[in-house]
Amino acid sequence: MAKRERLSGNEAVAIALRQINPDVFPAFPITPSTEIPQYFSTFVANGQVDTEFIPVESEHSSMSAAMGAEAAGARSVTATSSCGMALMWEVLYVAASDRLPLALTLVNRTLTGPININCDHSDSMGARDSGWLQVYAENNQEAYDNMVMAYRIAEHKDVRLPIMVCQDGFITSHAVENIILEDDETVKNFVGEYEPEAYLLNEKQPMSLGPYAISDYCMEAKRAQAQAMHNAKQVILDVAKEYEAITGRHYGLFEEYRMEDAEYAVVIIGSAAGTAKDAVDALRSQGMKAGLIKLRVFRPFPGKELAEALKHVKRVAVMDRAESYSDQGGPLGAELMAAMYRNKNTADAINVLYGLGGRDVRVEHMEELYRQLERGDLPEGYSYMGLRE
Amino acid sequence: MQTDMSKLHPGITWREITEGTRICAGGTSREFNTGEWTTVKAYIDEEKCKQCLLCVPVCPDSAIAVKDGRRLPVDRDHCKGCGICVKNCPFDAISMKEEERENG
């Protein structure tokens, strides 16, 4: 029986991990993700899990240890935020190219500087080309559900890539909200045992992992890795379907909210999507055909599907909670607009940067943005929401 | 996922290359002739050699094998010609020479 609860996002993910019972969890603390290994270490101390918990000396080490354990044949996980992830950078690429399906529960926090502990997506967006799968959550429920689904996606034979399960620092990680937890047995059966095909501790089959690949092989290896990312799209949908059959909660690559006849749309990632939904409802009641797309999966990027979903809108605002310093706006803006162009979607699009370093996003901000779309008062290039001019 | 070693060649396509370029097989370095990397190789003067075996552990390429307590001739397919064995031999029994193609 599923259970109604009230938990913070960090507690919810820690409980999902207790239910998954991974083999190895190396961790180094950093705000706001610290609570996840903190809660989990109490599960270890209480004997509620069989996990080998390894306190390490840095995030470079936590990712290296997680990767090493995964290569050895263990299901592994680690947690981090912001600069902690920046220190993992080198190893992120190695884990992905070695095709090791470990999980990273990332609590999004801005990258310094200025130094700040609050939410934006600059940490994970910076790692968008590292070859990791990336899923994002609007609230605690989604953070929990995404964690439960993570290994089924990552370990699938057509994928075998590491997965980053992201949630917004403080906004969901430290907020207590209602949530439905599946029971331990349901999660255990859904996730299943990890049975790697090739692993270093298999004495029957010696293996070299991560060998030097000269130019004759390196490009083919990268192309094969790109194919795994392509395959992930279908696997994510299949796993979501199976999860829905058990829980009744539906997940896709993105969620369309009141998009059926929408003329003015916003595309957004993470916790601000909930706030935007309230704005959509308010504007709909005033007669505006407003709609919202909440992107759940950023890697692989569902460009074609998004362009299709935006086919009939007049204007769209693509929201980025990360600066690219590209003089072109943010990463979601760049990728989605490229996808729209490729798919011959000619809706007017603007790219809006918002919520940097924890800048609060209010319903009123979102309403004003929709009105701006309706007026057609679109700035050239890109703009900022909630910024003091 | 046994790696088919015949596929590990520069003509391999991205569809065929192993996942993560893994090599799932043991002793595969034997198939890689690092002996091609040099023009000079170690030759052991059988008269001077006392079978002390001090050349064996210092060879970085394991090109001097031991059988029944005695070393075998230098494995020309894998000797890279570094000359460490020459420096290490207490009896000046090893020297570096251009490869003698006829008798190996």
Place this chain on the structure above:
Amino acid sequence: MEKTVEIRWHGRGGQGAKTAALLLADVAFQTGKYVQGFPEYGPERMGAPITAYNRISEKPIRVHSNIYEPDYVVVVDESLLDTIDVTKGLSRDGAIVVNTTSPKEEILKKLHHYEGKIYVIDARKVSMETIGQYFPNTPMLAAIVKVGGLMEEHEFLREMEASFKHKFARKPEVIEGNMNALKLAMKEVH
């Protein structure tokens, strides 16, 4: 409860304002409500002013912003009245609850241009008399539940007792004091 009730807590780091907000979320959840309880995080440390928030609703809550137009404001530390505009955005139909030994009239003098309802409670007195130590968050929690009519009193007391039994499983002797603090606070707030 027709619309979502929004509450803003003002306290100082270490006084338990955040804990009180999380406890309120907890107890409202237990009575079948949809809840949010969250602190506003900064580099604050012990003694620094902190803000925490609650939303309580009959319907699922989707908004994830801070609260700017609260229905209720709870001030756990009176000294904050001198430095923080605690009634900012406070709904005219709402109320402010202040932990103080002063009468309402004195407090109102510090709340410039505030014309809404005000309630006061001496949380120190309540806490000392019942728990024997100064924990302002327990009386303030009871005070806001009473003032806001957030739930039935007996429901609140029943759920709090269950929560204390869980929380203080290893020192059950403190449960009675905490329960008395809640009951006394509900009488004392005025």
